Amino acid sequence: MAxxxxxxxxxxxxxxxxxxxxxSATSVRLIIVLVxxxxxxxxxxxxxxxxxxxxxxxxx
Amino acid sequence: xxxxxxALAITCLVGVxxxxxxxxxxxxxxxxxxxxxxxxxxxxxxxxxxxxKALSGPSxxxxxxxxxxxxxxxxxxxxxxxxxxxxxxxxxxxSLVGQHQIAINFTWTLLTGFLVMFMQAGFAxxxxxxxxxxxxxxxxxxxxxxxxxxxxxxxxxxxxxxxxGVGAVANLGGTAPLSSEYSISLFGKSWGLFGQNGIxxxxxxxxxxxxxxxxxxxxFMDTALTIVTGTAAERWRYSSFIISSFFMxxxxxxxxxxxxxxxxxxxxxxxxxxxxxxxxxxxxxxxxHSIGGVTALAMxxxxxxxxxxxxxxxxPNTIPGHDITLxxxxxxxxxxxxxxxxxxxxxxxSANGNLRISSVAVNTMLAGMSASFxxxxxxxxxxxxxxxxxxxxxxxxxxxxxxxxxGFVNPLASVIIGLVAGVLVCxxxxxxxxxxxxxxxxxxxxxxxxxxxxxxxxxxxxxDGKSNFGGAWNGVPGSVTGLFYGxxxxxxxxxxGVATLVGFVFTFSFVLxxxxxxxxxxxxxxxxxxxxxxxxxxxxxxxPEFVLKPEPAAMxxxx
Numbered sequence: 001m002a003x004x005x006x007x008x009x010x011x012x013x014x015x016x017x018x019x020x021x022x023x024s025a026t027s028v029r030l031i032i033v034l035v036x037x038x039x040x041x042x043x044x045x046x047x048x049x050x051x052x053x054x055x056x057x058x059x060x
Numbered sequence: 061x062x063x064x065x066x067a068l069a070i071t072c073l074v075g076v077x078x079x080x081x082x083x084x085x086x087x088x089x090x091x092x093x094x095x096x097x098x099x100x101x102x103x104x105x106x107x108x109x110x111x112x113k114a115l116s117g118p119s120x121x122x123x124x125x126x127x128x129x130x131x132x133x134x135x136x137x138x139x140x141x142x143x144x145x146x147x148x149x150x151x152x153x154x155s156l157v158g159q160h161q162i163a164i165n166f167t168w169t170l171l172t173g174f175l176v177m178f179m180q181a182g183f184a185x186x187x188x189x190x191x192x193x194x195x196x197x198x199x200x201x202x203x204x205x206x207x208x209x210x211x212x213x214x215x216x217x218x219x220x221x222x223x224x225g226v227g228a229v230a231n232l233g234g235t236a237p238l239s240s241e242y243s244i245s246l247f248g249k250s251w252g253l254f255g256q257n258g259i260x261x262x263x264x265x266x267x268x269x270x271x272x273x274x275x276x277x278x279x280f281m282d283t284a285l286t287i288v289t290g291t292a293a294e295r296w297r298y299s300s301f302i303i304s305s306f307f308m309x310x311x312x313x314x315x316x317x318x319x320x321x322x323x324x325x326x327x328x329x330x331x332x333x334x335x336x337x338x339x340x341x342x343x344x345x346x347x348x349h350s351i352g353g354v355t356a357l358a359m360x361x362x363x364x365x366x367x368x369x370x371x372x373x374x375x376p377n378t379i380p381g382h383d384i385t386l387x388x389x390x391x392x393x394x395x396x397x398x399x400x401x402x403x404x405x406x407x408x409x410s411a412n413g414n415l416r417i418s419s420v421a422v423n424t425m426l427a428g429m430s431a432s433f434x435x436x437x438x439x440x441x442x443x444x445x446x447x448x449x450x451x452x453x454x455x456x457x458x459x460x461x462x463x464x465x466x467g468f469v470n471p472l473a474s475v476i477i478g479l480v481a482g483v484l485v486c487x488x489x490x491x492x493x494x495x496x497x498x499x500x501x502x503x504x505x506x507x508x509x510x511x512x513x514x515x516x517x518x519x520x521x522x523x524d525g526k527s528n529f530g531g532a533w534n535g536v537p538g539s540v541t542g543l544f545y546g547x548x549x550x551x552x553x554x555x556x557g558v559a560t561l562v563g564f565v566f567t568f569s570f571v572l573x574x575x576x577x578x579x580x581x582x583x584x585x586x587x588x589x590x591x592x593x594x595x596x597x598x599x600x601x602x603x604p605e606f607v608l609k610p611e612p613a614a615m616x617x618x619x
Contacts, residue, residue, distance in 0.1 A: 017556060020332075033552055049497075052361050056370070057365055
């Protein structure tokens with residue numbers, strides 16, 4: 001799950017960075033970039049961190 | 061005899077008259093004569109040179125008498141002459157003006173760089189104060205040696221990656237050797253990825269302007285590295301800290317810094333794709349603080365919490381630091397150093413709009429002030445007491461948040477940015493600890509990560525278009541302007557920077573440290589952690605004459 005989370009996080013960056021080629025209108029680029037940020041944050045908070053929290057020290 | 065005497069007298073009179081005319085400064089012509097000469101060609105250089113040659117400063121005899129008022133020191137006699145036979149010329153004077161401009165900028169950049177270097181001391185005592193006494197030596201040593209480790213990595217390769225293709229920096233006289241950037245072509249535009257010149261400051265990069273650039277950029281890089289030591293303190297193996305910091309200084313930081321400051325693709329979002337002036341980060345909310353913050357986040361996830369930080373239900377326990385006086389003193393040292401961090405980022409104090417350093421300095425002060433108030437009152441209202449450590453962190457959060465916008469916003473915006481930062485750091489600390497269940501000893505993820513990103517976004521909102529740093533920024537004419545002043549494209553450029561920090565830099569840092577965890581290991585053993593890292597890791601206590609408080613039984617049981 002951690003590796004998957006890393007890939008999702010990276011994908012969010014790529015979505016945002018490539019927005020400049022996907023669209024030309026500023027408002028559309030803004031939406032695409034925000035989607036990218038949310039995807040990246042989702043990868044970190046929703047996938048990577050929970051994967052490491054499964055074996056957290058305080059649970060042992 | 062009379063004829064000879066008369067001839068001699070006439071000759072002497074002619075000679076005296078000629079010399080008198082040469083020494084008398086040229087008087088401005090009468091007004092009607094001036095009108096008559098208007099539109100005519102300026103006087104020939106040779107006549108200007110003649111006038112310059114006629115100028116003279118105090119004689120040697122006059123200087124030998126001493127100069128208590130300072131009025132005879134620093135005169136035309138001090139202007140270096142290129143050709144002694146020709147004497148003082150207009151070219152000599154003009155060359156000196158140019159050198160003075162660059163010298164002012166060199167001096168400014170170097171002195172402000174020295175202030176930023178001193179921030180290492182501030183970080184050291186903030187972190188040590190927030191850690192327990194049994195880890196004081198270890199925490200202090202991490203902050204002490206991160207300076208050397210980071211500098212070594214940066215000198216070896218990091219500077220070349222970051223600045224190798226930055227091109228001419230006018231304020232510093234050109235830095236022409238830094239002109240090799242590796243780029244790819246995408247969507248018909250050039251995307252700069254990393255520099256290729258300046259390894260070990262050798263070859264053509266052995267240049268006085270490049271040296272100034274290296275020193276200034278190096279101390280910024282080290283600030284990013286030291287942020288991570290605060291989050292991972294009290295359980296990070298010293299050897300792992302050295303390896304991790306080296307790679308961060310060699311690759312992680314320089315890569316993003318090239319994209320933002322070294323002529324890379326983030327900076328050219330404006331010139332290539334019409335997004336404002338491209339990613340604009342005046343002094344490094346994103347480049348320095350966010351890189352440190354997201355790397356700290358990666359480390360916190362990988363290394364895990366301290367023993368006893370969370371109980372069996374995941375409820376966080378407070379582990380107080382051992383010296384709050386060190387913490388607040390450290391905050392003041394950091395604030396002092398920030399007068400180098402932000403104003404110094406003009407890379408000069410002469411020409412090219414650089415007198416805006418006054419505005420940058422005041423913006424910095426105001427944001428720190430307003431953040432300390434909003435953070436203190438948030439804690440006071442929510443928890444009943446004005447918490448000292450969170451007030452200090454709020455102060456720092458405001459300084460972090462204003463770092464990117466400091467060159468582009470007005471004082472009112474600075475206060476607002478700080479007010480938001482002070483509350484944001486408190487909310488972020490609660491989220492990181494209670495929701496993500498991460499242990500951040502000093503709150504670096506929230507101070508530097510969350511507020512670094514806020515600072516990046518704030519540029520896209522509050523930049524007022526009134527700054528003028530040489531008529532352009534990132535190659536786009538005009539002044540950086542945010543959404544509230546009419547340019548939504550700038551906000552998009554800033555958000556792409558945010559996405560890069562969160563999506564790429566975090567991933568890059570995480571992978572580096574995940575590999576290091578697999579091959580070497582980050583964390584000390586439970587026994588070492590409970591005993592304190594000072595003796596097992598460093599061989600000596602930070603406070604050998606103090607009797608350390610024994611660990612609570614519950615904490616020992618958890619280990």
